Each structure stands twice: as C-alpha cells, then as structure tokens.
Amino acid sequence: MQDFLWWRDGIIYQIYPRSFLDTTGNGLGDLAGITARLDYLANLGIDAIWLSPFFPTPDADFGYDISDHVDVDPRFGSLADFDELVEASHKRGIRIILDLVLNHTSDQHPWFQESRINKTNPKHDWYLWESPSPSKGEGSGVGVPNKWQSVFGGKAWTWDQIRGQYYYHMFLNEQPDVNWRNPEVRKAQMDVLRFWLERGVDGYRLDVFNVYFKDDQLRENPGKLGRRAFERQEHIYDTDRPEMDSVLEEMRSILDEYPERYAVGETFLPTPEKIIRYNGQKKLHAAFDFEFLWSNYKPSKFLTAIQNWEKVAAEAQIWPNYVLSNHDVPRPATRYSIGEDDARAKVIMAMLLTTRGTPFLYYGEEIGMRDISLRRSEIMDPPGKKYWPFHKGRDGCRSPMQWDASENAGFSTENPWLPVHPNSEKRNVAAQQENEHSLFHFTRSLIALRKENITLLRGEFIPLKDMPRGVLAYLRKSDEETILVALNFSENMKKLILPKKSWQILFSENREDKITEDALLLFPHEVIILKAN
Incomplete structure (x- = not known):
C-alpha cells in the first residue's frame, strides 16, 4: 500500500522487556531477547514495538523510577x-517506540542526589521542594505544604532529612517529580528526546505527560466522594496545568525534524476534553483512550466506547487508537473469564482489529495469556504490597512470555523474576503456531486481512442498529467498497438481518465463500466479515 503510514495503519505491540525473553540467564528479559524474536513479530504482522522502560533503575517501580534516561540498565x-x-x-520494517518517563526520576538519579544536598546547589530547584507549613513541626508529617495525595497511597510530600525540606512525588516517594518550570530541566528533558531520536527511535509513548506541571501556588484540590484518599480529590491543581501545552508544542517541533516520527500520550485521568486539548498538528499525534479496558464483555459497552472515541477524534481531528490490555491492568482473558477454547478472545480480538483506529497489542495477547495468581509473599508490585488483598498489584499481567512447553516456558534457563503461568505447557507460542484454529493464527490472519484492505484500515465506521441482544455489527465503508463485521458476543445462536446487498465472505472460520440469504444465523461467539458485491 503506497501511502501506508506505520503509526496510523499499522499494528503496535507493547513489550515489557523484563518479561519477554531472557538470553543471559539472569531471570530477566533483555534487549537481545527482543532482537531474537523479531522474526516472530514480523511473521505475526507487527509494524511497531513499544518498549516499556529498560533504562537504569533501582526498581522501586520496575523501570518507571529511572536513574539515567540516556543509558540501558x-x-x-x-x-x-x-x-x-x-x-x-528497521530491516524487518518494524518501528521502535520508547516509553518516555519525564514527569519524575528515581530518587537515586544524579539530578536528585545533587538537588537534595542544600538549597543553593546548581540543581537546587530541579525538583519540587517546599518548606513545612508555618507553625507546624518540621518532619512531623503534619507540616506538609498541602493535602495533595500520592497515587500509590499516602501524602504526596516526603520529608528529606538531608535538605531539610519536603519534596513532591505524585507516585512513590522514590519517584520525585521534576520541576518543569525550570528552563534547565526543560532543556535537559528535550535533550533526552533528541538523544534517542538520534539513535533511530521512531516514536514515544509519553508516560502520564499531563501531570508534568503542578499549580505554582499549591492550591488545595476540591474534595469529592471516593474510596481511597487520592480518589477523594478533584485533581485540578496537580494535573493539566496551562503550561503543558507549550511543552507538547516544543516536543512536536523536535519530532517533526525527523521523518515519520510519532508521539502517543498516556493521559492521566483521561477525559474527552483532555484528549482534544493535547492532540493535533502542533501537539501529540495520538492519546490513549482506555474505555475498552473498563468495558464489560457486552457489545453495548464496547459500541459506546467506539462511538465516544469517534466523536472525540472527529472534533480533535486525530486518529483513534484502541487497547484491550497493557502492563497496568488484568489481561482480557482474565477480565472476561475467557474459556480455554478462546472463543470470547477471538470476538474481542476481531473487534480490536476491525475498528477504525490503530490497534495496540500487549505481549502474549495473541496467544490468550492469562494473569498469574500470586501469594502475598510473591508480590513484587508496590501497590500490591501496600493494598493487598484489596488491590493485589499489577504483577499478574506481567508474567514471562510463554514461548513453548519447556521449563519456564522457554523464557529463561533460570528462575524468572515472576513465576510462569502454570498453563504454559499447553498455552504457548509453539503449540499455537502448530494449531491452525488457535488464537495466534486467528490474530495473524485478521492482521493480514486488515493490511491488504484500505476500507478496514481507514473506512468510515457505521454501527448497524436494532441488532439482536449480544451482537455487535457495523459497516466499514469507503468509496471503493462496503464491509460488514458481525460479532456474536453471546453463547446462543443469533439471527442477523443483512442490509439489502449481495455479500461474499472475507473472513470466517467455518463458512463457505457466499451468503445467499437476506439473513444470517450467527453461531455462538462467531466472527464473520462480509464484503458487498
């Protein structure tokens, strides 16, 4: 396809490096392991890989507490x-996207170590330092500058005995937020951007980019109802400050110096208004919308999410994207209690790959990997340790990739950093590659169909009305053709009245190549894609 644009028309595959493939025998995945599996990704039909952080880190938050942004751990x-x-x-036509964490660093970063020495050193204001509130004791825990809360629990201010001040951290206390109002900090962060672009990186996923700036007056957030302390605040003053727009414009100008570069933002506490604000020709190319992550296994929920995205995309004049899974949420096979036959997994995979927008896959999603279950003593994730059993953390969705039926699923010759799922003897890449009816082959076939069909890539999305309960059906329409996608989410047969056209089958696991009736009886969990003659 001559005008194929990789970040718009391609498939982006997220890799959690420490869980993909270990080539050194230390129990952690590594960059060489990703290189070793590029042929697998190319065969699947992947156009870009998004790498979660691999930079030097003390691992307080498993890579999202960075101690050096321009090196490899x-x-x-x-x-x-x-x-x-x-x-x-690049030789295989696969682009590289880096996870860029610029809101905060590790407390072991040289910047922070210098900044904490005293109030006069060259980096004294590279972080958000504040003295205790008047009339309250230093280091008492009650003299914090305001009542802002950390996402991971507790106050967002930690007393530093060395400097004799509080520092702000939206996340862990080992992750101090940098001071983006300092021009030197801003330049240093833009230098990070350029460093990796010069090494051939094709794009960035900007981690929680909309919290870079905090209110300079430290005004209190209004209260609201919520379960945790963080959720009991309207985050007006610690997110989405006006200064953020100029930063995105500067980032975009840097990206535009290089051909076909891309930036997608993880909007913290996303809303349609935020997506519209931060995207466009002078800002981000795209921002994640996470409605699929929170949707029940109901076609009505997914349709609402798609229609909401279509509305926002039209208003902001941006290209949609869809994600069913990532490193922060339970995998869809676990969320939706998908059976071993993967019937439900095929339905939602078909939806992901036939909507109008860029699909993001999470490693192992193509073989239906499930979350692992851990005892409390095995939990590694900080929120899981803190909030167990109410929140067991994010380790479940980060288990090692299941390559084959050997010990440790072919991930490592040594004990892996997290346990391999017990089902890996049967659920693995090698087994599914040999089974033409597997989720892997289903996914690979749909990706191939999508790539060769301009209407599936960019055609208009038109939902069909008055569908039987449990059915999601829609048209993808272009000047060249009309395609109908029908997805049966239910356990029952469903009768679908077809629009008055002659239809041929583009994709089906169990049907012939023609539809001769005006109605179609859908099998339970059936996926069928038709093309109008």
Whole structure:
C-alpha cells in the first residue's frame, strides 16, 4: 500500500522487556531477547514495538523510577544491544517506540542526589521542594505544604532529612517529580528526546505527560466522594496545568525534524476534553483512550466506547487508537473469564482489529495469556504490597512470555523474576503456531486481512442498529467498497438481518465463500466479515 503510514495503519505491540525473553540467564528479559524474536513479530504482522522502560533503575517501580534516561540498565543489555535492536527491527520494517518517563526520576538519579544536598546547589530547584507549613513541626508529617495525595497511597510530600525540606512525588516517594518550570530541566528533558531520536527511535509513548506541571501556588484540590484518599480529590491543581501545552508544542517541533516520527500520550485521568486539548498538528499525534479496558464483555459497552472515541477524534481531528490490555491492568482473558477454547478472545480480538483506529497489542495477547495468581509473599508490585488483598498489584499481567512447553516456558534457563503461568505447557507460542484454529493464527490472519484492505484500515465506521441482544455489527465503508463485521458476543445462536446487498465472505472460520440469504444465523461467539458485491 503506497501511502501506508506505520503509526496510523499499522499494528503496535507493547513489550515489557523484563518479561519477554531472557538470553543471559539472569531471570530477566533483555534487549537481545527482543532482537531474537523479531522474526516472530514480523511473521505475526507487527509494524511497531513499544518498549516499556529498560533504562537504569533501582526498581522501586520496575523501570518507571529511572536513574539515567540516556543509558540501558546492564541487566537488560547495553547501548550497543539497543542499536542492534533498532537496526534489526528497521530491516524487518518494524518501528521502535520508547516509553518516555519525564514527569519524575528515581530518587537515586544524579539530578536528585545533587538537588537534595542544600538549597543553593546548581540543581537546587530541579525538583519540587517546599518548606513545612508555618507553625507546624518540621518532619512531623503534619507540616506538609498541602493535602495533595500520592497515587500509590499516602501524602504526596516526603520529608528529606538531608535538605531539610519536603519534596513532591505524585507516585512513590522514590519517584520525585521534576520541576518543569525550570528552563534547565526543560532543556535537559528535550535533550533526552533528541538523544534517542538520534539513535533511530521512531516514536514515544509519553508516560502520564499531563501531570508534568503542578499549580505554582499549591492550591488545595476540591474534595469529592471516593474510596481511597487520592480518589477523594478533584485533581485540578496537580494535573493539566496551562503550561503543558507549550511543552507538547516544543516536543512536536523536535519530532517533526525527523521523518515519520510519532508521539502517543498516556493521559492521566483521561477525559474527552483532555484528549482534544493535547492532540493535533502542533501537539501529540495520538492519546490513549482506555474505555475498552473498563468495558464489560457486552457489545453495548464496547459500541459506546467506539462511538465516544469517534466523536472525540472527529472534533480533535486525530486518529483513534484502541487497547484491550497493557502492563497496568488484568489481561482480557482474565477480565472476561475467557474459556480455554478462546472463543470470547477471538470476538474481542476481531473487534480490536476491525475498528477504525490503530490497534495496540500487549505481549502474549495473541496467544490468550492469562494473569498469574500470586501469594502475598510473591508480590513484587508496590501497590500490591501496600493494598493487598484489596488491590493485589499489577504483577499478574506481567508474567514471562510463554514461548513453548519447556521449563519456564522457554523464557529463561533460570528462575524468572515472576513465576510462569502454570498453563504454559499447553498455552504457548509453539503449540499455537502448530494449531491452525488457535488464537495466534486467528490474530495473524485478521492482521493480514486488515493490511491488504484500505476500507478496514481507514473506512468510515457505521454501527448497524436494532441488532439482536449480544451482537455487535457495523459497516466499514469507503468509496471503493462496503464491509460488514458481525460479532456474536453471546453463547446462543443469533439471527442477523443483512442490509439489502449481495455479500461474499472475507473472513470466517467455518463458512463457505457466499451468503445467499437476506439473513444470517450467527453461531455462538462467531466472527464473520462480509464484503458487498
């Protein structure tokens, strides 16, 4: 396809590096492991891989507490390994997206270590330091500058004995927020952007980008009803400050110096208004919409999410994207209690790959990986340790990739950093590659169909009305053709009245190539894609 644009028309695949493939025997996945599996990804039909952080880190938040933004953690490899990965990926037509965490650093970062020394050092204002509130004791815990809360629980201010002030952290106290109002900080962060672009990176996923700035007066957030302390505040003053717009414009201008570069933002506490604000020709190329992540296994819920996105995309003049899974939420096979036959998994995979927008896949989603269950003593994730049993953390969706039926699922020759799922003897890449009816082959076939069909890539999305309960059906329409997608979410046969046209089958697991009737009887959990003659 001549005008194929990778971030619009392609498939983006998220890899959690420490869980993908271990080539060194330390129990952690590494960059060389990703390079070793590029042929697998190319065969699946992947156009870009988004790499979760692999930078040097003390691992308080497993890579999202970075101590050096312009290097590779030795456990994951080296800059030479990264360069090899980029070169090998590009040879296969696969782009590289980095997870860029610029709101905060590790408290072990040299910037913070210098900043905490005293109130006069060259980096004294590279972070958000504040003295205790008047008339309240230093270090008492009650003298905090305001009542802002940390996402991970507790106050967002931690007393630093060395400097004799509080520092702000929206997340863990090991993750101090940088001061984006400082021009030197801003330049340093833009230098990070350029560093990886010069090494051949094709794009960025900006982690919680809309919280870079906080209210300079530290005004209190209004209260609201909520379960946790963080949720009992309207986050007006610690997110989405006006200064954010100019930062995105500067980032976009840097990206535009390089051909076909891309930035997608993770909007913290997303709303349609925020997506519209932060996207456009001078800002981000895209922002995540997470409605699919919170939708029940009901066609009406998914349709509402799609229609909401279509409305926002039209208003903001941006391209939609859809995600069913990532490193922060339970996998869809677990969320939706999908059976071993993967029938439900095929339905939602078909929906993801036939809507109008860029699909994001999470590693292992193509083989229907499930979350692992952990005892409390096995939990690694900070929120899980803190809130167990009410919130068991995010470890479940981060287990090692299941490559084959061997010990440790072919992920590592040593004990992996998280346990391999017990089902890996049967549910793995090798087994599914041999089974033409597997979720892997289903996904691969749909990706191939999508790529060769301009209407599935960019055609208008038109939902069909008055569908039987449990059925989601829609047209994808272009000047060239009309395509009908019908998805039966239910356990029952459903009768679908077809629009008055002659139809041929583009995709089906169990039907012939023609539809001769005006109605179609859908099998339970059936996926069928038709093309109007």
